[in-house]
Amino acid sequence: MAEVISNAEEVDVLIVGGGLSGCATAAAIAAGGAGRKVVILEARAGKNPRFNGELIHPTGADVLAERGFLGPLHEAGGADVSGFACVREVGRPATLLPYREIAGSRPHGFAIDHHDLVDTLRREVLRRPGVELRSGERVVSVVRDQERVIGVTTASGTVLAKLVIGCDGRHSKLRTLFGMEERATLLSFTAAALLADCELPHPGFGHIFLGAWGPILAYPINNKDARTCIDLPADMDRGTEAVIARIRSGYLPFLPPSVKSSLLRALDAGEIELAANYSIRTEECTVPGAALLGDACGCSHPLTATGMTVALTDTRLLGEALAGIDLRSREQVDRALEQYQTRRYRYVRAREVLADALYEVFRGVDDGARAIREGIFRYWGSSAGSRARSMALLSGHESRLPAFLREYLTVVGMSTSSVLRGEVNEPSLGGRMRSLYGLGKKSLEKRSVVARGVREGTIR
Template identity: 30%
Template sequence: MDNPRRGRILRGMDFNTDIAIVGGGLNGAALALGLAQLGLRITIIDASPQAVARDAGFDGRSYAIALTSGRLLQGLGLWDALEADAQPMLDIKVTDGRAGDGPSPFFMHFDHTEIDEGPLGHLIEDRHLRAALAHAVADNPQISLHSGARVTGQVSGADGVTLHLDDGATLRARLCVGADGRGSGVAQRAGIRRIGWRYGQTALVCAIAHELPHEGVAHQFFMPPGPLAILPLTGNRSSIVWSETDAQAAAINALDDDAYLDVLRPRFGDFLGEISLAGARYTYPLSLSLTHSMIAPRVALVGDAAHGVHPIAGQGLNAGLRDIAALCEVIADATRRGEDFAAPQVLERYQDWRRFDNATLALATDTFNRMFSNDNPLIRAARDIGMGAINALPGLRRGFMREAAGLTGELPRLLRGQPL
């Protein structure tokens, strides 16, 4: 275990780190790398052993990294380690239908050649992204890792926050950032409440190998129980995120591999030839979670700790990376002005920047899921006509594409490919 380095006396409080990040997953590690560029001392508190991240094997999980999120990863110095294993996402095809019946004649097709910036994004396997982040964190002298420990106490004061860990260590930081997921202990200890609900759906996740090349096309097939996403990986492989009702998903997941594939095939179709499993299978329940606030005294939240959305648009990690880019920029600008970067008025700037976008994303994914995950004939007709209309209008279609690529709104510098 790496113990945090002790630091200077600042405004009457003895700090042994500038910023403590609770949660060493993708968001926590990316945030640490961004903040380290500012010369700040960062401590990551991670309940998992670090070897888990460095030595992760292939388990089928992958992420659709939007174009602007790719710029952030490049700005963090990670892209050289990721590029060879990153599959460009050239097109997105969205269809509607029932398992075994084929898709509706109405569809949406987003072609990357219609925007100037390049591919809409990349598909990166969890094992590659997690390992790249872990190695970069370990090699950065500004970052200390306190792994295998949990926070048991959290007290904010006028000048900083004190964290007590279950291994007996105590950390004193100017700011604590919660990057510890939907059940965020940081948020709970800070008195930040959240709203949310279960969808009654479970995602079945796996990777498949297929005979024919996918040509870099991502597919989203909406069915009454829930959507099926087919996301291209390097080689003749694709990642599957397949939503079913809780009961049906449990029954499918209990099947052996051959029977599992027999259920998947009529939903998947034969456009990529014969399919086979290429990795582990796993499931997770689908829900929405949104905090009432992203900040508290000496506390900020990023990623799923602040907002967890339905994976229908593949935007969960991208939203977290947008949080990270915004928080890094707010702290960078405050530091250059000589402000206390964890003062309430500074953290308010971060919340003002990100809260509306996150609430809008939660509402949009919730609405899309409710609209498409049903078999009401009137709603079905309306959504099919709507998809056909969007596909027929180039300006509207390009607007959706730019949204998917993360190119809309007030973008932080890291998402524009600029340094902090």
């Protein structure tokens, strides 16, 4: 081992994974100190065959703009996204949640085909001085100096670095190699399809259609096409034919005509992509000499389009922590990593809780969740301020857990009055009692999440 290490190449920063997080991290680190040599090791030689995220909230788009990526991404064909249109039942008017109602926020998010996103970021990051991307280099182990991570090994050999950053996605090898624990739950899976030449009912908006087993998301990905992501049960047959049959019978009836006809064309051609939806939670993302970033730190159900906005915010936080420090000083590096870890979890906890809560509510899994769904639509209908507060949480503009709890409890209050008036679920006395019990249980669960955050110090 000593010989391997003495002959090994050494760089300043090694990034494992050349997806969205890896490229944006490389740009952030290169910007934080002139002359830094940053090498990205990417396992795949070609495109990632897995379907991945495409819709980015304004907070994430801000980071792309700061790094000079947003202009080239527009040139690559991406589309601005103005907010969300939520459709409770087909035929009923949508509730519009525009980003522009959030005070101080960029008025648009952004969406683009994921392959075009990664291709553009890779091309652009290579223009930064000191950044190199090596494809076909799968990291299989890490090199340590006692407790400290000082490099990685691939089939081509060992590369040492003053700092190693794992951007290797939700099934991160580095997370395992660093010995970090995770809580992973398979929630459901997504069937994604291109909606060619599809004009969405509210052009420029991401749409959420409710009523089927799981929510259906549809958003523009360029100036003529849209994408739909359909949430399906985790335990169903995942053969393409079975999935297409289930979408035809259980989901198409909940879509408006323009989306339905585009989706039908994709289904007739058998053109769907499948991806599993996990909730993965971690409690730590740094060890001496190394950090994780993006999905490698965990992920949520994709309905709330949380992943890339969180990943981009991670890159901003890590870039800020490392800006101007001397990477040769282990002490300075570890202090910066500690700062990154604290700020990251403060930011991310509200988004994780919100993603879980919205998925549960939009699926309407039980009486409590269905009552909250009723309350949330009433709340959004009540004022621009209530919509703006919800959207600030959804878009990552607001990241304080107490703000989430305040919103949640307000919605629970509205849901309670709907239940008492018999407007939701079973209007019988027994039905109302079940709904009230469900509402009480859910608010207690959310209060205890916030209380845990206070104990852990992740609440500001």
